[in-house]
Amino acid sequence: MPERHMPHPILTSAIVCELDVIASRQRARQIAAHCGFGSHDQARIATVVSELARNAFSYAVGGRVAFSLGVRGARQMLEVVVDDTGPGISDLDALLARAGESHHLAGSGLLAARRFMDSCDITTGSSGTRIVLVKLLPLASPAVTALELARDLAGVAMPSNVALSEAHHQNRELTDALAALQERQDELVEVSRRLEQTNARVEELNRLLNEKAASLMSADRQKNEFLSMLSHELRGPLSAAAMAAHLLKKNPGASTQTIGLGELINRQVGHMNRLVEDLLDVSRISRGLISIVKAPVDLRDVVNAAVEQIMPAAQRKGQRVELALPPAPCAVEGDATRLVQVIGNLLGNAIRYTGHGGHISLSLAQREGNCALQVADNGQGIAPELIPHLFDLYMQAEPSSERQHGGLGLGLALVKSLVALHGGTVTAASDGVGRGSRFDISLPLLQLQAAPAPTQAMSTA
Incomplete structure (x- = not known):
């Protein structure tokens, strides 16, 4: 594990009201900018700090946010500590597991912290909760000291209470919109889950239908082969019967009854021959083997x-x-x-x-x-x-x-x-x-x- 040095404090802010939550977001963005983070990471760090500060205010009625600069290995890092003296987070693991599918704001803030920061350590109990966040500074950013950051921030004025109040109002509207979007997302996730289940059932039905189709095709092929074989096997006995009937008719000494029986046999053999030919034609047509000479x-x-x-x-x-x-x-x-x-x-x-x-x-x-x-x-x-x-x-x-x-x-x-x-x-x-x-x-x-x-x-x- 890379060696980690004791961080040097930059700034600590108390969280006792909604305006402090907004101010913590502003300070987080300013510090991230001075550390060399791009606008995308600045927004992410500010969002995480704001959400965790809001959790401290909403669930513990207050807390504090401390910013520090430290070193991990050969890299500088920004460390943010959010702690409170509230009742702690009960069933933390379950909360984190449900954060992605629930619009529970505490769970959403913790999930954002774990996604956007390089590390997120959470310690919670009856005496309060302590969350330590670390974000490594960009490799291309110049080295900076905590003293320099503190001096720079001292020269940056915070927005007035009026501006913060307006920002608080806008932030509340955004929070409500976010909650509505999260609820809609939950609905979409549920619809997607149901669609996946339906798709799985459809795929299973398709598999069964393919198996049935293959079975039917095999049975049809076997039927056609049987018809063809049966027709050929019947031809021999029918030819023999037809020859016997012909000999009976041609016999000079045959009685009238014998000749009549010969004619009857000959008619029935002819009928059977037509049936055999029909069977053969059905077999040929089913297999696409019948040919016509036009x-x-x-x-x-x-x-x-x-x-x-x-x-x-x-x-x-x-x-x-x-x-x-x-x-x-x-x-x-x-x-x-x-x-x-x-x-x-x-x-x-x-x-x-x-x-x-x-x-x-x-x-x-x-x-x-x-x-x-x-x-x-x-x-x-x-x-x-x-x-x-x-x-x-x-x-x-x-x-x-x-x-x-x-x-x-x-x-x-x-x-x-x-x-x-x-x-x-x-x-x-x-x-x-x-x-x-x-x-x-x-x-x-x-x-x-x-x-x-x-x-x-x-x-x-």
Whole structure:
């Protein structure tokens, strides 16, 4: 520890009234200036002395402030002693701990002393309190003696009582303002603490959400991998069943019953194959692996190909399928196979959810730079609450407890995904349960230099 020499007194002032508190502040600033401290440190030293002098007056009804000049090691130092004969400071440690978050003036003064001075020693008890403050003089300041400081200060007049009284009034206003600011600061500190707690909770929620998202993504990936594996595993048995059904039909000695069973097996295998293909497509779309090969396609040809595929199913239910195709090509840039799949899915749903003898219509037209295709039926219709979710995966148009038709709820989800890959849109509408349904597809029209084709309009039953 640096060697410390006995300090030499400069000035001692009694504190018996508010004016003495203000005078102590003035003297502290004057002494700090003569010691070579800059304006910033002068203000700090004056503030500390003023606050501690005020504490002595307010809590001990008086005291004194003594200024001295000493040496610590090779540095000169200004020593300020503030003491009183009051009852002492009870629970000093707790007061200092709360000083930063409370507007208790005694605590604030002690806190300022510990922050602004190089050392602050506090001794308190029933016989009074003694506070010793030390501030090392700036390295660049010239050496000065206590005698010189005392002589210089003797030539500096203190403000008159009138000036001190006015300063006291202003000081009181500043003190009140400081208390109000401190109270506001306490509120801001509390708000900041609550915000930190809220932020911590938000961060924890984000962490949990990220974990849940990662878990869901992993589960979705595993589901897609399982669907892909399941679809491939089902292909083998289905191919064998289809071959067996074909051999039964081709057997010259087969009975009528055997041939009928062969045809039944063949239809069910075809249905299963379509489900397997839908599962594979769902898996590919979910993983972004599905690909389409775009080329100029006349949607009239696509419609005819899709109708040809579904006609046997419509004929078995005695349904009438009516087409209305435009005379000119309705060309789009797309994958013909996938577009046949889209229209086939819509027609297949219409057949499935329309009763025997029902009516299904398909119309195609050019409208506002797009090819507009509509599939409509007079079947069981769709409940209004199901419309917004109709194109979701695994969504069925009828409750599971009332299901009368097959399917996994994949067809419309595939339709939406494939149409989107072609830059188009698909919507569904229904006037209610039992009143049929309509599906509208819009695809960007591709302008082709081709001769108009003959008008096509046909009705099949």
